[in-house]
Amino acid sequence: MSEGDEEVVTFDNVGLRYGQGKEVLSDISFTLWPGSFYFLTGASGAGKTSLLKLLYLAQRPSRGVIRMFGTDVITLPRARLPSYRRRLGVVFQDFRLVPHMSAHDNIALPLRVSGVSEADLAKPVADMLEWVGLAHRAEARPATLSGGEQQRVAIARAVIGRPDVLVADEPTGNVDPEMAVKLLRLFEALNRLGTTVVVATHDLHLLQKVPQSMIMRLDKGRLSDPTGMLRNPPRRKATEARPG
Amino acid sequence: MSKTPPVKRRLGRGLVPFRGERASQLLPQGSLAGPVPWVIAIMVALTVIATAAGLALSNLADGAQAELSGGATIQVVEAEPGERARQAQAVEEVLAGFPEVATIRRVPQSELEGLLEPWLGAGVDGETVPVPALIDVRLREEATPDKLRRMRAALLQVAPDARIDAQATWLGPVFSAIASLQYLALALVVLLATTSLAAVFLAARSALGSNRETIEVVHLLGGTDTQIARVFQRTVATDAALGGMVGLVLGTAAVLFLGQRFAALDSGMVAGGGLGWQDWLAVAFVPLITVLLAMVTARLTVVAALRKML
Numbered sequence: 001m002s003e004g005d006e007e008v009v010t011f012d013n014v015g016l017r018y019g020q021g022k023e024v025l026s027d028i029s030f031t032l033w034p035g036s037f038y039f040l041t042g043a044s045g046a047g048k049t050s051l052l053k054l055l056y057l058a059q060r061p062s063r064g065v066i067r068m069f070g071t072d073v074i075t076l077p078r079a080r081l082p083s084y085r086r087r088l089g090v091v092f093q094d095f096r097l098v099p100h101m102s103a104h105d106n107i108a109l110p111l112r113v114s115g116v117s118e119a120d121l122a123k124p125v126a127d128m129l130e131w132v133g134l135a136h137r138a139e140a141r142p143a144t145l146s147g148g149e150q151q152r153v154a155i156a157r158a159v160i161g162r163p164d165v166l167v168a169d170e171p172t173g174n175v176d177p178e179m180a181v182k183l184l185r186l187f188e189a190l191n192r193l194g195t196t197v198v199v200a201t202h203d204l205h206l207l208q209k210v211p212q213s214m215i216m217r218l219d220k221g222r223l224s225d226p227t228g229m230l231r232n233p234p235r236r237k238a239t240e241a242r243p244g
Numbered sequence: 245m246s247k248t249p250p251v252k253r254r255l256g257r258g259l260v261p262f263r264g265e266r267a268s269q270l271l272p273q274g275s276l277a278g279p280v281p282w283v284i285a286i287m288v289a290l291t292v293i294a295t296a297a298g299l300a301l302s303n304l305a306d307g308a309q310a311e312l313s314g315g316a317t318i319q320v321v322e323a324e325p326g327e328r329a330r331q332a333q334a335v336e337e338v339l340a341g342f343p344e345v346a347t348i349r350r351v352p353q354s355e356l357e358g359l360l361e362p363w364l365g366a367g368v369d370g371e372t373v374p375v376p377a378l379i380d381v382r383l384r385e386e387a388t389p390d391k392l393r394r395m396r397a398a399l400l401q402v403a404p405d406a407r408i409d410a411q412a413t414w415l416g417p418v419f420s421a422i423a424s425l426q427y428l429a430l431a432l433v434v435l436l437a438t439t440s441l442a443a444v445f446l447a448a449r450s451a452l453g454s455n456r457e458t459i460e461v462v463h464l465l466g467g468t469d470t471q472i473a474r475v476f477q478r479t480v481a482t483d484a485a486l487g488g489m490v491g492l493v494l495g496t497a498a499v500l501f502l503g504q505r506f507a508a509l510d511s512g513m514v515a516g517g518g519l520g521w522q523d524w525l526a527v528a529f530v531p532l533i534t535v536l537l538a539m540v541t542a543r544l545t546v547v548a549a550l551r552k553m554l
Contacts, residue, residue, distance in 0.1 A: 056464060057464075057554065058464055058554060059554060060554055078551070078554070079468070079469075081554065082466045082467065082468045083466070084466075085463075085464060085465065085466035086465070086466030088466075090464060090465075096457065096460075096461045098457075098458045098461060099457075099458075100458075109461075109462070109465060110465045110466070113462060113465050113466055113467045113471065114466065157465075
């Protein structure tokens, strides 16, 4: 990260409640910088998925301000949100692959939505299938793929548009430890290309695998930030800012 | 798996349309299919029949009115045959002096007897059963009440037993009944269109519900409401076009069959109820309008549902 980098995402005193219930997220404040790698940890029910939903613009907060790429996305007209979503890549916890589409078409979907022509997307999709080791299963439907294969399709779909921010919700939850490490290496490789990566996990062993990462710890809907580094990170390499 | 992902450059991210064959695959084949095209086919067939019936009735009424609007009938109701003949003759002479009268025809006695034969039998004696003298008058323009009043005043001076009536007045109740049938046909068309739209609305809602996961994913990948709605529109348009074509064929066949049956009646009034090329053109528009309305309904339904998402 260099001087003058614009923050990618900023949460300022964000709170979230569903309906009339109590807040599931309270006073969340942090800044994501370009090219940084973050782990979001916390026990089950701590609010990780809710925080990610806010991050990938599936949910509006009940209060607070969320700025994305320099724009307040809370007050942004709904019709302008798709252009922001197209700068994000999301790996959902349950993959959310389109069941009647092949692995190839699932991976191509973000590009098709963005209007990339069939001629232009053929090679990137083939390369991506190769990258995740599923070239031989290109025409397979999700139901015929194993859990690990589905996960790789979901990751390929999330990264094919080279997003500015990659959000992954428990991406290693359904795979063996060896595959989990391999997936993390994929995220790191993307991170090296400049994508900000946010990985939600409750597997504390993973945190040690990416030494340059920063850790965001959620506890009962509140972000633990004792040093204030998440809220006001120093303008230096993320590897050196590793709270908690 | 190689370590570096093959994403050397960012591909297009503009809010450009999501079109084509691949876009239509967003919904699985048969998402809106099933009974929807057949419901639309039945609705279009019934709408075609109702529209054709309404137009035929309209033509029938217009033809009859055009024919009768300039007609008037004069009856000389006098029991004594000699006096009746004298007054009838006087009436003809007076009428000949009116510039707006085009033709005057005294209905021959034999024709009158023929008209009465079904009730009174053959060989009616004019003295025993006095039958009024009838004079059929055709005016150059419509037989307005004002014209009839002036003619009546002139006729009464020479034929005190003469009565003059516009022919259109006699058929007033018939025209009223035809107008009611036209309104009924129009109401049927509206009801059938509403039912078709309701079927499309329910089908779109159902498809939206069963594909909710897919739609949410596309939405979160940056798909716009318009993109997603267009996919539904396209599917609905295909179903509606298929149903519309089948309905048009069935409806047209029914209309042609009914037309032949009515033509076989060989009745002057019914013969005026045929369909012209403009009418057939209007009938051909029924499936087109159905497709358009179905697309609009699908779009509004889907966009309304999508607006509930962030």
